[in-house]
Amino acid sequence: MKLTLTDIQQIAAEIAGSLHPLQVLLFGSYAEGTATEDSDLDLLIVMQSSEPRYKRSASVRKLFWPPKAPMDILVYTPEEVEQWNGVPNHVLTNAYKTGKVLYAA
Numbered sequence: 001m002k003l004t005l006t007d008i009q010q011i012a013a014e015i016a017g018s019l020h021p022l023q024v025l026l027f028g029s030y031a032e033g034t035a036t037e038d039s040d041l042d043l044l045i046v047m048q049s050s051e052p053r054y055k056r057s058a059s060v061r062k063l064f065w066p067p068k069a070p071m072d073i074l075v076y077t078p079e080e081v082e083q084w085n086g087v088p089n090h091v092l093t094n095a096y097k098t099g100k101v102l103y104a105a
Contacts (some may be wrong), residue, residue, distance in 0.1 A: 002036065002037050002039065003030065003035070003041060007068065009102065011064065012026070012043075015043075015045060015103070018063055019045070019047060019060065021046055022046045022104070022105045023103065023105070024044070024045050025043065025044040025045075025095050025096070025099040025102065026099055027094065027098055027099035028042030028072070028099075031100045033038060041070070043073050044073045044095045045060060045074065045076070046077070046078055047075060048078070048082055048104075057073040070077070074095075076092065080090035080092075
């Protein structure tokens with residue numbers, strides 16, 4: 001199912017209201033305007049967390065179970081963003097270059 005802009009904004013608002021992140025970015029095909037019925041929703045969430053990175057997206061996924069569409073959720077801390085943003089070909093660099101901010105605290 002292809003999501004609408006309203007769907008995406010509602011998802012970002014739910015994340016912001018429930019998890020209080022510093023930032024939610026949309027990147028990938030939805031941000032580029034090339035999404036199709038088969039596209040996943042790519043979100044980068046910046047928030048404080050002491051959990052290992054591979055466990056962090058679980059709290060976001062629980063908010064949207066079952067999901068309306070496939071979602072690729074990346075959760076990074078502000079420190080990790082500072083460390084990795086700008087590194088060539090890193091997902092953070094690409095997300096910040098081509099993405100759209102949906103929420104910022």
